Amino acid sequence: MEAASLCTMATCVLNQWSMDFAGNKRRILSSIIEAKRLGASYRLGPELEISGYGCSDHFYEGDTFLHSWQVLRDLLIDPATRDIVCDVGMPASRRVAYNCRVVFLNGQVLLIRPKTRMADDGNYRESRWFSRWTKRGEIDKTFQLPDLIESAIGQSTAPFGDAVLAFRDASLGFETCEEIWTIGSSHIDLFLNGVDIVVNSSGSYHQLRKLNRRVDLISSCTNKAGGLYLYSNLRGCDGERVYYDGSALVAMNGRLVAQSRQFALEEVEVTSATVDLEEIRNYRQANRSHCQQSAEAPALTRIAVPQWRLCRQDVAAACQSTNLPMEPRYHTPEEEIALGPACWLWDYLRRSxxxxxxxxxxxxxxxxxxxxxxxxxxxxxxxxxxxxxxxxxxxxxxxxxxxxxxxxxxxxxxxxxxxxxxxxxxxxxxxxxxxxxxxxxxxxxxxxxxxxxx
Known part of the structure; x- marks a missing residue:
């Protein structure tokens, strides 16, 4: 186990509330502070965590976007967000509205990544408010950041689109919620392009045995292609009739290595995992079919971030071991029925x-x-x-x-x-x-x- 390839990543479960910008910012900052305490070099948050997922037709209002940018500005200049890659979810507009992820480091926006597949089944109505990004693997390098962001951090433009972040020692690719459930999932191309880590920011509500399906999907994609997969999710009712059931997950090379609780009342829960990225490369090298397909795969757009390492030497020196594979923790159907609606009742009561x-x-x-x-x-x-x-x-x-x-x-x-x-x-x-x-x-x-x- 080489210290140079040890990487600690953090994924979060947050109980956010639609249009509660002050409260949502407080919980995001709390999760970033906890991720840093755990020694993580990267922090993943859930989908639309800044505005709240269930804003519904408030996504038609300019104020929702304005307040989201204001929260992002506050996060960018807050000392607590220094020395860690932060990945937050918020709505953003580039002629049309997109459900986006904003990745930033030390007060600079690295990438604004819009969602490429909308969820419109069940209780989802994303296409009512957002357009999907259709330019797979393409970015607008000159997306104009709002004046309030430029005046705060001195950055006027940022890449907007679908790209891979290439850090000095590892690469990071993105999926957002629905994208892992579709036939042409983004992680296929990402892993074939040698991306070490794929991260998924979700707003996935509870259904019976749905956690089993999430674990199967994440384990399966890393089993076939090798790689590290981080999954983040919301918690609570967010003012809606559904309950978001948390369960942040980390899987590597087909095995689960970390999992947070599915039903809980705490507003912020951060789960970290320390892994050896060299195991991913060895796993892929031993799969000759994967190597052949990887050699034939078209290249993806990469944004270089040479000033940052995901494998930090200070964390590696303090780390005694990597996370070992674990068996998923599942509730019985009867327990899910007893716990899911009960959590919704408490969340609704305390905020009503x-x-x-x-x-x-x-x-x-x-x-x-x-x-x-x-x-x-x-x-x-x-x-x-x-x-x-x-x-x-x-x-x-x-x-x-x-x-x-x-x-x-x-x-x-x-x-x-x-x-x-x-x-x-x-x-x-x-x-x-x-x-x-x-x-x-x-x-x-x-x-x-x-x-x-x-």
């Missing part, structure tokens, strides 16, 4: 300004299942508080309007956040009434019973 949930509890299966999801939410909040997460505790105290509140059990939380009511009539049975009372007692909900036909 409301003080809790109310549910007519009939004693039947539908209201019972809903009650169990609220209790699952309470369990996750309690576990986060027990683990020392001050953000969750502060949110909880704000919601219950008690600055000293410290729960001793999930039931304590449920009693303050959840009210159920049995609404009986002459057609109701004593059995359903007893079931409702018993369930409310077991989960700790504040329970009422009344006659609606009285």
């Amino acid at each position: 300004g409301q003080s809790g949930y109310f549910l007519p509890l009939s004693g039947g299966i539908d209201s019972t299942a809903t009650s169990c999801l609220v209790y699952s939410m309470s369990v996750q909040v309690f576990e986060s508080v027990q683990s020392g997460c001050q953000e969750v505790l502060q949110d909880l105290r704000r919601i219950v309007r008690d600055p000293q509140f410290l729960p001793g059990s999930p039931q304590d939380i449920c009693s303050r956040l959840f009210t159920t009511c049995y609404m009986g009539s002459e057609n109701s049975s004593s059995e359903t009434r007893q079931r409702a009372e018993q369930l409310a007692k077991e989960i700790g909900a504040s329970h009422l019973a009344l006659r609606i036909d009285a």
Whole structure:
């Protein structure tokens, strides 16, 4: 293991909020600081993290783009972003609107990389607001940066388009969310062109077993071609009806080497991996079919960054070992059903300004299942508080309007956040009434019973 080929990379899961530019900037900076603490030379963030993914028709408004540039300006001049390659997601316009990644280093923009494939299935409607970049492997070298950026950093233009960043010791290529799911994925050409690392900034919402598919895709592409693949994702509901389920991933040569949690309440989670890039080159050299196809592949546009090494000697000297291959961590389908909607409930509650949930509890299966999801939410909040997460505790105290509140059990939380009511009539049975009372007692909900036909 040569120190010169050891590389530490960081990928993030952030709980961003649409149009919350100040809060989004704070969380981005927090993740950059944590990535630097972990010794990373590069930090990857999720899709549209500056504006929030779910801005919907606010993407038609010029202010959304203006405020995104203002946040980028603040990041560029902040001392915390020095000495690390930062990759952030934001909307940008070049005659038409694009869903972009902005990569910068030490106050200079290296590349603005627009998304090349739009997600328009399921709950996605990206083509409603954005155009895709159709010039594969091409860049506009003279894209004019806004005046507010030029006045802050003295840079007037930046490359805009699809390109590879060629650092002094390794090369970096890009995919954004949907691009890995398509038949003609960008990583195929990137890996055949000898790109060492491909990074993917995503806004992928939770569906049952979707994490399994993500892991399969990422592992498969690095297994066939060799290489390092970093995946970042959003967390939380972002004001929408879907839940973004995190799970940042790092895979190399067909094996997973790092994974963050799928369901959690913390707003910022940074996952790092230290790998030996020489293993990638050895892996590819041993695959003669890959070598032949690589020799025949058309060249991609490369932007030289000779002043920076991804393999840093100070980090390599402090590193005891590289990340070893690991087995993916999956929840059972039943756990996904219990955890995903519960996380959404907490995220929506803490940002809605409301003080809790109310549910007519009939004693039947539908209201019972809903009650169990609220209790699952309470369990996750309690576990986060027990683990020392001050953000969750502060949110909880704000919601219950008690600055000293410290729960001793999930039931304590449920009693303050959840009210159920049995609404009986002459057609109701004593059995359903007893079931409702018993369930409310077991989960700790504040329970009422009344006659609606009285």
